[in-house]
Amino acid sequence: MTTTAPDQPRVLVPGLLMLGPGVERYRVTGGGATVLALDAGDELEIVDPEGRQPCELVAFDANGRSDPNLLGSADAPGSGNGSRARSTEEPAAVGILSAELQDARRVRVGLERAGVDLAALRAATPLRVLGDDTAPGARTRVVAHDDVACVIVAPGEPMSAHGGAPATDLIAYVHRRDVTRSSTEPLLPAPLADPSQDFIIRNSTARAYEVAKGDWFQVVDVEGRQCSDFQCFAVADLEAGADLCLDATITRTLMGASCPAPGLYSKFFNARMQPLVEVVQDTVGRHDTFNTACNARYYEEMGYPGHVNCTENINNELGPYGVARRRGWEAINFFYNTNLDDHNQIHLDEPWSRPGDYVLLRALEDLVCVSTSCPDDIDAANAWNPTDIAVRVYPSANRFKKATAIRMTADSEAQLTKETGFHPRTSGLTRSFSEYCGYWLADSYTA
Ligand SMILES: [Zn+2]
Known part of the structure; x- marks a missing residue:
């Protein structure tokens, strides 16, 4: 008889309310x-x-x-x-x-x-x-x-x-x-600081917003398992007539990862290899940089012609800024759970994000940004139930630590990355730290 070790406890459907009503x-x-x-x-x-x-x-x-x-x-x-x-x-x-x-x-x-x-x-x-x-x-x-x-x-x-x-x-x-x-009333987590902008992007819509250089902005998945496509432009580029959005291929190449993460390799770049935003905190760690935002063609091919889609919502929001319309927007799809498997297939599944999970970004230039609340209800992208996204902007004077979130077990509370007791000393010797089991550890003293 074969015996197998029992699995660790795991959450079968993250994001579902497990407690009774109220x-x-x-x-x-x-x-x-x-x-x-x-x-x-x-x-x-x-x-x-x-x-x-x-x-x-x-x-x-x-x-x-x-x-x-x-x-x-x-x-x-x-x-x-x-x-x-x-x-x-x-x-x-x-x-x-x-x-x-x-x-x-x-x-x-x-x-x-x-x-x-x-x-x-x-x-x-x-x-x-x-x-x-x-x-x-x-x-x-x-x-x-x-x-x-x-x-x-x-x-x-x-x-x-x-x-x-x-x-x-x-x-x-x-x-x-x-x-x-x-x-x-879905409960939003408390703001990280006093926000200068605080708004909800209702499900299946999008919104453009401006963020000044140095300001921080937080994209929150209010109810969990909801994707939010993101794009941004440097204001200076738009004023010069250059339509230069974030470029996922250049970002992946320069960061050596499928998606930037808090730490050294944390920046998103445009086609001129200019960094526009940096991710400072990420409580999810799974986002998509392979695919475009959802678009009319995708829904048509799946049998839903005329379905509301992120690309059209982004086109409509960016029109007033003089940005040309696209058939399919290249986007950073926050919370969209995709990856490349061993058989060279890009697969998707329900997002890992739970209620209140977020990414916190910092604007490295004066930016025009757009975020969506994805309307995809025909596959697992939003767990078949599109919900709202919240965006908060915090003034540049605030300070936020770099952190990802770790759960020691699948059903334990998420905790942001901590500094060890040695950090005051080691941080003077190197900037090269990696997240390891919830702590920032120096991985090289040559940087
Ligand atoms: Zn979408």
Whole structure:
């Protein structure tokens, strides 16, 4: 009898909602914080998977006023997990969110959108749930008595070399009172910083937009498994009458890869071999640079004449900029899952992108860009269900770390690439770093 090792757990259909209606899941990083909006009657369930991890909650109402009584206990009597205490100390969130780190900035932006600044947070009275002595798997529930912005903190100090309990992650489940909410309002991830442009490209449409040199822009797959074709032109070229878009062949050649990725080989080039954009963060790692955007001919040959298509949508958006119409737009197809197999066939499958996955790019010139929300519903490109794409532009003064996302197992949370403890030293010796199992490792000291 042949025995085979069991496979690692895997996600069968990424992007599908696995939780029940009205239930959302968030991770609070150990030593970190997150902010969520709760409506009156929503329940927040905090789970401590590893045990001994305290949790601090700070709630603000619509006027930015903090009150621990905005959150009531919803634990079953006798559950033993409902230890709640008002803390007299300054909220741990203040120290965490004061840091000049990307994750801290992201939470601060979320709070500021709810009308709360650091001074208000400093003056707030936090509610402590769970504790230093909770068992692994302990959970507790609170209920929102009003519409609130709730800061959830997993406080902790860096682990000392001679022991102590390190801060570990908490999982937060939101049980919405209105179970239709999550299906009618797809939840966008919080912006990475305060955006200067923030818009949705509705499914089966496209939009042109301008991005200044040095600005950052983020293309977000809102609901998962949705492709977004991208093209851009240097404004200076367009003004000179030169119709020079990104050239995928030149990009692949110069980068030595089927698609640029965050790190050294991260730039997209036009036909003059001029870099126009750089990818800074990518939480998916599978995009298409082989094929054109979908076009009328493709749909005709597949038996769907007249089908709305990305090429026509791009033509219509770029017309006002004097760009000539194309039969099939060469494009960088973000989230489109294609590759070349051993039999020289370009194959496609459902995108790897999950809800909220994104690419973050930086404009290396003043650019006219166009992004689509692909209308392809006749094959696996968008998992047979075209949905929306979100685009956000962030001013150049922001700083974002280079990162891809890694999941240690298929069903674990994605984490952006981290720097090792040696990075301050090694980064002074080389710029040649490769992503390896979630960390940037120097692979050569000659560069
Ligand atoms: Zn398309």
